[in-house]
Amino acid sequence: MLKDMVQxxxxxxxxxxxxxxxxxxxxxxxxxxxxxxxxxxxxxxxxFDFLSDLFGVxxxxxxxxxxxPKKAAGEGAADAEPEQPGPLPPRFExxxxxxxLKTNKRLQVxxxxxxxxxxxxxxxxxxxxxxxxxRETFDMYGIRFKGHPDLRKLLxxxxxxxxxxxxxxxxxxxGEERHLIYE
Amino acid sequence: xxxxxxxxxxxxxTKLEELINWGRKRSPWPLPYGTAxxxxxxxxxxxxxxxxxxxxxxxxxxxxxxxDVLIEAGTISKKMVPILQRxxxxxxxxxxxxxxxxxxxxxxVFRTYSTLQGIDxxxxxxxxxxxxxxRPEGLLYALxxxxxxxxxxxxxxxxxxxxxxxxxxGNA
Ligand code: SF4
Numbered sequence: 062m063l064k065d066m067v068q069x070x071x072x073x074x075x076x077x078x079x080x081x082x083x084x085x086x087x088x089x090x091x092x093x094x095x096x097x098x099x100x101x102x103x104x105x106x107x108x109f110d111f112l113s114d115l116f117g118v119x120x121x122x123x124x125x126x127x128x129x130p131k132k133a134a135g136e137g138a139a140d141a142e143p144e145q146p147g148p149l150p151p152r153f154e155x156x157x158x159x160x161x162l163k164t165n166k167r168l169q170v171x172x173x174x175x176x177x178x179x180x181x182x183x184x185x186x187x188x189x190x191x192x193x194x195x196r197e198t199f200d201m202y203g204i205r206f207k208g209h210p211d212l213r214k215l216l217x218x219x220x221x222x223x224x225x226x227x228x229x230x231x232x233x234x235x236g237e238e239r240h241l242i243y244e
Numbered sequence: 245x246x247x248x249x250x251x252x253x254x255x256x257x258t259k260l261e262e263l264i265n266w267g268r269k270r271s272p273w274p275l276p277y278g279t280a281x282x283x284x285x286x287x288x289x290x291x292x293x294x295x296x297x298x299x300x301x302x303x304x305x306x307x308x309x310x311x312d313v314l315i316e317a318g319t320i321s322k323k324m325v326p327i328l329q330r331x332x333x334x335x336x337x338x339x340x341x342x343x344x345x346x347x348x349x350x351x352x353v354f355r356t357y358s359t360l361q362g363i364d365x366x367x368x369x370x371x372x373x374x375x376x377x378x379r380p381e382g383l384l385y386a387l388x389x390x391x392x393x394x395x396x397x398x399x400x401x402x403x404x405x406x407x408x409x410x411x412x413x414g415n416a
Contacts (some may be wrong), residue, residue: 218323234357241326
């Protein structure tokens, strides 16, 4: 089983594992992400040698208060769960989609990125293919990748001031324009 | 004849203008500037099936310096604006612009932070072609409209007026 193999390969590095419709995802903590990716790549049984994608997620909707769920008729007040405040989940996530070309198995690796420490180690030393996706993630979410050789914006122009895929950025933008300037 | 032939709308001048307009009208070399899906439809209009060359658009000019009509077919992202402006600036007068498709006219379905909401925000447009994408006939119709516009132009009179203006300024 893939799950057991990944568990055996990572050991305590895997914070939690989740299988959804046959897709396995493993969450790891931020400081250890390079170690995890390297192990997954170098493990002879798993051999996740192909990085098919890397992207960010803004989970700020989780921070918003959810509307109270409607109760079905007949349920007593005893069933009502008390509001659990708990610690808020980190706002951002970086997700690595790995593929093993040998076994044709896929794996998601998730890293939570809190808003006050938006730096993740760059995976470019393991896969060169990470260069552009990391630039895109930096452009769209403002997540910085430590050790990236050339962390410039990928899609927007260099002077663009915002990170447009964040949930608090309006779809129509804030009126940023680019003009032709002759020196 | 005298001065009347050279200024105002004298017989020689108008006939000469007609000749120039006839020449210009029959050779509107297009600059195909296809940036998205509309570009495919533009290629179709340029190719043998619809054959835009029969209207004198014989040679798609990939250098802006030798083009007369800029066919802007497709979405323009805001990142691309300086390039579009520079290409327009590089075209020699007289020049005309066709905005082909909903994206070039108004941004189309892309009402977002990264898309220019119509190329008329940055360069003047002569003919708008609606549609997403417009059919090749639509582009041909736009080219005919440009030709009609060329026909009404007064290339010489404009230059004489400029000369007179410069002269009167110098005398004063
Ligand atoms: S108007 Fe429609 S077909 Fe043309 S470029 Fe825009 S989306 Fe594509």
